[in-house]
Amino acid sequence: MNLTSLALLLVFQCLGEGAAQLLGLPIPGPVIGMLLLLIAFLSSPRLAELMEPTSWGILQHLSLLFVPAGVGVIAAAGQLRGELPAIVVALVASTVLAIAVGALVTQAAMKWLGKSAPPASDASRESH
Structure with missing residues (x-):
């Protein structure tokens, strides 16, 4: 996994959160961040290629992200x-x-x- 790719994912999430707060949108910030990231990928396919290994690494361990939600329930x-x-x-x-x-x-x-x-x-x- 690439630390730069992880940081970029967090930057887009923060951009989405900021847009949701500033514009008062009823859409969750991470969803807006994903849309912004999609736009970035479409405008720069090289960016998508650079982030692909990190994305697959996260997907392989996605089940770990459900543990806190399960504990909360x-x-x-x-x-x-x-x-x-x-x-x-x-x-x-x-x-x-x-x-x-x-x-x-x-x-x-x-x-x-x-x-x-x-x-x-x-x-x-x-x-x-």
Whole structure:
């Protein structure tokens, strides 16, 4: 991993946080930072190439980033009990919505790229 690449990731996150705060946007700062980083990658493919090894290194250890969130959920379990029905509904609804949006985006991308999905009848015959 390259220390410069890690620093650049943090700079873009800080830029996103700053933009969110200064402009009063309801979008999280890290999301804005990722969009800014994407723009930087599109304008300079060499930058994307330089950051690729560091990105893969981070992705290989991504599961470690979920440990603090899991600990926080366990620590707040008592407070969450009263909200359990709302949490379950939100989880189910967001999962269904994420699957539906993913399917629509995939379908649109396939149309845009000129690829077609196999007919449903062919797929169902292959599985039997």
